[in-house]
Amino acid sequence: xxxxxxxxxxxxxxxxAAGVSVSTVSRVLREHVDVQAETRARVQAxxxxxxxxxxxxxxxxxxxxxxxxxxxxxDITNPFYPQLAKSIEHEAVxxxxxxxxxxxxxxxxxTSRHLTRLLGQGLDGVIHAAVGLDEAAVLxxxxxxxxxxxxxxxxxxxxxxxxxxDNFGGAAELTRHLLSSGHRRIGFICGPSYARNAxxxxxxxxxxxxxxxxxxxxxxxxxxxxxxxxxxxxxxLDESRGLTAIIAINDAVALGAMEVLIQRGLRMPTDMALAGxxxxxxxxxxxxxxxxxxxxxxxxxxxxxxxxLKQLGSEKYVPTxxxxxxxxxxxxxxxxxxxxxxxxxxx
Amino acid sequence: xxxxxxxxxxxxxxxxAAGVSVSTVSRVLREHVDVQAETRARVQAxxxxxxxxxxxxxxxxxxxxxxxxxxxxxDITNPFYPQLAKSIEHEAVxxxxxxxxxxxxxxxxxTSRHLTRLLGQGLDGVIHAAVGLDEAAVLxxxxxxxxxxxxxxxxxxxxxxxxxxDNFGGAAELTRHLLSSGHRRIGFICGPSYARNAxxxxxxxxxxxxxxxxxxxxxxxxxxxxxxxxxxxxxxLDESRGLTAIIAINDAVALGAMEVLIQRGLRMPTDMALAGxxxxxxxxxxxxxxxxxxxxxxxxxxxxxxxxLKQLGSEKYVPTxxxxxxxxxxxxxxxxxxxxxxxxxxx
DNA sequence: GTGAAAGCGCTAACAT
DNA sequence: ATGTTAGCGCTTTCAC
Numbered sequence: 001x002x003x004x005x006x007x008x009x010x011x012x013x014x015x016x017a018a019g020v021s022v023s024t025v026s027r028v029l030r031e032h033v034d035v036q037a038e039t040r041a042r043v044q045a046x047x048x049x050x051x052x053x054x055x056x057x058x059x060x061x062x063x064x065x066x067x068x069x070x071x072x073x074x075d076i077t078n079p080f081y082p083q084l085a086k087s088i089e090h091e092a093v094x095x096x097x098x099x100x101x102x103x104x105x106x107x108x109x110x111t112s113r114h115l116t117r118l119l120g121q122g123l124d125g126v127i128h129a130a131v132g133l134d135e136a137a138v139l140x141x142x143x144x145x146x147x148x149x150x151x152x153x154x155x156x157x158x159x160x161x162x163x164x165x166d167n168f169g170g171a172a173e174l175t176r177h178l179l180s181s182g183h184r185r186i187g188f189i190c191g192p193s194y195a196r197n198a199x200x201x202x203x204x205x206x207x208x209x210x211x212x213x214x215x216x217x218x219x220x221x222x223x224x225x226x227x228x229x230x231x232x233x234x235x236x237l238d239e240s241r242g243l244t245a246i247i248a249i250n251d252a253v254a255l256g257a258m259e260v261l262i263q264r265g266l267r268m269p270t271d272m273a274l275a276g277x278x279x280x281x282x283x284x285x286x287x288x289x290x291x292x293x294x295x296x297x298x299x300x301x302x303x304x305x306x307x308x309l310k311q312l313g314s315e316k317y318v319p320t321x322x323x324x325x326x327x328x329x330x331x332x333x334x335x336x337x338x339x340x341x342x343x344x345x346x347x
Numbered sequence: 348x349x350x351x352x353x354x355x356x357x358x359x360x361x362x363x364a365a366g367v368s369v370s371t372v373s374r375v376l377r378e379h380v381d382v383q384a385e386t387r388a389r390v391q392a393x394x395x396x397x398x399x400x401x402x403x404x405x406x407x408x409x410x411x412x413x414x415x416x417x418x419x420x421x422d423i424t425n426p427f428y429p430q431l432a433k434s435i436e437h438e439a440v441x442x443x444x445x446x447x448x449x450x451x452x453x454x455x456x457x458t459s460r461h462l463t464r465l466l467g468q469g470l471d472g473v474i475h476a477a478v479g480l481d482e483a484a485v486l487x488x489x490x491x492x493x494x495x496x497x498x499x500x501x502x503x504x505x506x507x508x509x510x511x512x513d514n515f516g517g518a519a520e521l522t523r524h525l526l527s528s529g530h531r532r533i534g535f536i537c538g539p540s541y542a543r544n545a546x547x548x549x550x551x552x553x554x555x556x557x558x559x560x561x562x563x564x565x566x567x568x569x570x571x572x573x574x575x576x577x578x579x580x581x582x583x584l585d586e587s588r589g590l591t592a593i594i595a596i597n598d599a600v601a602l603g604a605m606e607v608l609i610q611r612g613l614r615m616p617t618d619m620a621l622a623g624x625x626x627x628x629x630x631x632x633x634x635x636x637x638x639x640x641x642x643x644x645x646x647x648x649x650x651x652x653x654x655x656l657k658q659l660g661s662e663k664y665v666p667t668x669x670x671x672x673x674x675x676x677x678x679x680x681x682x683x684x685x686x687x688x689x690x691x692x693x694x
Numbered sequence: 695g696t697g698a699a700a701g702c703g704c705t706a707a708c709a710t
Numbered sequence: 711a712t713g714t715t716a717g718c719g720c721t722t723t724c725a726c
Contacts, residue, residue, distance in 0.1 A: 358721095369719090369720080373721060402718090402720070405720040407720095410721070
């Protein structure tokens with residue numbers, strides 16, 4: 001049973017009111033040229049009069065276009081994603097598109113479930129901000145490569161579109177900065193190996209470390225969650241590795257790392273320098289004041305939408321692949337005189 | 348032009364393969380009883396064989412049901428909302444529903460735009476987590492009260508469903524705790540007057556303050572953003588109001604407040620106690636270690652979905668109105684020996 | 695118990 | 711330049 005307005009104005013009503021046929025109304029709607037100014041005006045009047053709004057459902061049934069877009073993220077509570085989502089939604093809404101945010105939890109099964117369901121609902125396209133093990137599944141479910149653009153994490157496939165940051169360059173720049181500040185033993189809390197942004201950042205780190213003879217890096221495996229940062233730092237501290245600086249794979253992980261440092265009574269940056277990646281708002285806050293690598297989140301989101309819509313609209317498909325530059329954001333967690341740290345609680 | 352799979356298996360194909368009519372297939376699909384076990388089996392076999400999946404679009408056209416739900420939030424980058432969104436999505440996905448998150452920015456125009464567009468796309472129902480000035484618009488656009496449930500902020504209308512926290516009680520409990528800790532001059536950074544959760548919390552504060560003779564409250568107007576917290580605290584500090592404790596309308600505002608306190612070199616809780624509201628994850632982090640009032644975000648989201656789905660499914664409508672209890676979360680920002688504060692930077 | 699047929703609201707040939 | 715008509719894939723009376 002439908003729960004929609006009991007009566008809705010249809011194209012037939014408009015045609016009737018304007019004294020024309022439905023196809024003429026449809027033409028006016030679709031802004032077809034083959035319609036006389038006078039007729040068009042009459043139809044428009046009727047449309048306004050009746051407050052007629054075409055049914056996207058009926059339209060979708062015949063055209064196959066729903067203007068429904070999906071944004072796949074691994075975990076919306078990771079502060080990076082809300083910012084990305086906001087910019088994407090902002091960009092998409094202008095063209096009458098709706099975007100659904102789906103949490104994959106980096107699980108292939110979750111991705112498949114979401115996509116299968118949405119495809120059924122008539123999904124037009126996908127922006128995947130967290131490709132990982134699910135890349136093959138996504139590509140095969142979607143069938144048509146035009147319908148997807150990857151962002152944040154670069155896909156393995158070379159024939160699909162993506163908009164990502166220069167993760168290698170950003171990580172290298174950050175590492176070089178720490179090295180030039182005198183750090184020699186630097187820890188890197190990595191992300192999972194299936195996430196290309198993580199591996200690229202690791203490459204950048206390793207590369208930069210290799211440029212300095214006596215530099216010695218430590219790498220911890222992890223994922224993108226706060227827990228991951230806690231775990232790695234706890235381990236390093238317990239092992240007394242003699243690290244003087246730590247780079248976290250992203251700001252969320254850095255938050256976890258910072259928590260442990262604080263609880264252990266260590267001061268930043270004197271006892272330990274700490275940096276993240278992403279350039280989220282929370283990192284910018286004086287409460288964290290975390291050095292990070294700006295990904296220009298808003299710009300990435302905007303570009304991803306543009307690329308996707310362009311692809312959806314064109315017949316011939318040429319993948320667009322963009323790598324945007326990053327920017328180093330230096331803050332108290334690595335810079336400055338090393339003010340007081342915080343003790344076990346609020347210190 | 349459609350960009351969907353070039354060929355899709357239709358109900359006609361299944362009917363053909365099973366040697367029955369389309370209506371029979373439809374009956375099997377809808378789990379109608381009037382179908383013989385043997386026929387049903389044959390149809391099922393054909394469905395599996397062809398991997399047939401009914402088109403929700405066609406279904407929507409005739410039934411008016413899309414399984415599309417909207418979640419209205421004021422700003423997804425406020426950490427409260429991603430947590431809420433996650434629980435809502437989690438709950439909704441189980442019943443085959445898709446939820447779209449929309450940022451209203453607390454602007455009536457934005458709400459209307461979103462709703463109008465989504466209604467066109469065939470929206471089934473709405474969970475509004477940020478009612479404000481847009482309440483009338485929402486109700487009139489939706490027409491049917493069964494199609495909406497309010498959460499987080501209580502609506503003005505008494506004949507619609509909502510699931511909210513005991514904002515009054517939570518704020519009162521928090522205030523009483525601060526009073527019992529010896530605080531007498533307490534500042535309250537309020538939210539906008541159109542947001543019922545804000546006004547309820549203010550009521551709770553005022554009420555509790557009134558119970559202690561020499562207690563003196565200060566109230567600052569604001570919104571729900573970090574900026575709001577910065578502004579209020581800056582002002583109070585500049586005016587030397589002699590406050591010893593501050594309650595922020597939510598954790599995001601508290602974050603802004605904390606930033607200023609840190610930058611001014613004040614220690615928590617000795618120089619100034621600080622508390623928030625919501626019980627977000629970020630507040631729990633040792634980096635903030637912010638006393639807050641737990642709203643049981645996940646539970647609220649879950650309930651909101653249940654209520655909405657129940658309403659959508661039933662013919663007769665009786666609004667469900669739930670007020671869930673809150674829980675005080677005491678952390679370093681109000682408790683403890685008052686360890687070192689942090690200086691102008693990382694202190 | 696099952697089938698035939700009439701739409702749901704719209705678009706796109708194909709006529710005129 | 712405009713009208714007629716045949717679907718899009720499904721549900722649902724109404725017959726049999």
